[in-house]
Amino acid sequence: MTYGSPDRHSGTLTQGGYSDKVVVSERFVVRMPDGIDLKSAAPLLCAGITTWSPLKHYGVQAGHKVGVIGMGGLGHIGVKLARALGAEVTLFTRSESKVAEAKRQGADHVVVSTDEAQMEAVTEQFDFMLDTVPVQHDINPYLKALKYDGTHILVGLLDPIEPAIEGFNLVFKRRVLAGSLIGGMPETQEVLDFCAEHDISCDVELINIDQINDAWQRMEKGDVKYRFVIDMASLKDNS
């Protein structure tokens, strides 16, 4: 792996994005489109492609109603990408306090998922759910919010799915529960080009390398909108 694995040549551990230089096959290089802001483009290579790949794979387009679950690094870029693809986008968040922020990110609608009445009101409304939540949560209320033939796409949850999915929530409406992991190289170039064309970027906080411990602590508290990006020029200043 590019980070934390034995280096093929030196036998030391690979340093991934902390490297000054890295030698790779051209197959694993993407071209940064002209005019893209580097710091804001950095998370497109992870959060961006993770949300782009399933949106493209399942053919999200104008006329579709898409729910995005979770207002974090993946969720905020998922909202922007789905909207730019022409979909009508609803952001689901547990917290009333995130409603204004979700609207600012471009969500057409916001549903507070802890409010049963709001969840009831969206029964059988959606073609797709993009579920960015990385911890266990009840998927059943979101399945009910899908139309006949609707698709719920997990991009963050690797743990056992508990509470249990009710079989009838899939069977009765021919709904689909799918998983998706990051994306391939052609799609990664595609999302960069798409974002440059549509003036989409991730919201980031640029930090210097010597702020990394503080940033780690803030990240663990969820206190970042929405990704920290390290200015690698600051590594040279410090070395």
Added chain:
Amino acid sequence: MTYGSPDRHSGTLTQGGYSDKVVVSERFVVRMPDGIDLKSAAPLLCAGITTWSPLKHYGVQAGHKVGVIGMGGLGHIGVKLARALGAEVTLFTRSESKVAEAKRQGADHVVVSTDEAQMEAVTEQFDFMLDTVPVQHDINPYLKALKYDGTHILVGLLDPIEPAIEGFNLVFKRRVLAGSLIGGMPETQEVLDFCAEHDISCDVELINIDQINDAWQRMEKGDVKYRFVIDMASLKDNS
């Protein structure tokens, strides 16, 4: 509903398939193809269409590897339909004793699902799983048997899915868990025509109406290959 619900005209309960006559809109009538054996065709209207609909919806065809889970009324017709569509079919059963019967029904291969070595040997082999099991069972071993982009189709399980599905079994290989319920009228005509054309029928035991209590007890013990069909002419003899 056509059975056990208030009749729109008489106010008595509807009798469904036990009726002598029933008045319906032509939209809900199917044509029995010439030469089809009536008693063997009867379960095509339930077990047949239930397995046919997802096989068609997901485009099962020659070149696909299909697993059918469960060797009952749905499973045995699922094997025949998937094979006639050109797929290579593997029947999954918990019981070594059903291996010969599964081969007789046309399965290309049989896997005893309680044998871990046999399950390991089919890791990432299948495009589709047609899961006919109507009671709770662990779906994870079957998900692992799916290729990248493979689809597991539930047609029998309405209960909570326990043990829990591991999120990574979906996410890492972009696998899909889907549900499907019976099928519509055009597909029902289609499966009847397909079965007539390919000489496919359900294995049934024809009984008279006065054997129904005995048949019910045998059905509860799983002692039927694979459906009881009542000869309605015997109702007249007994009335």
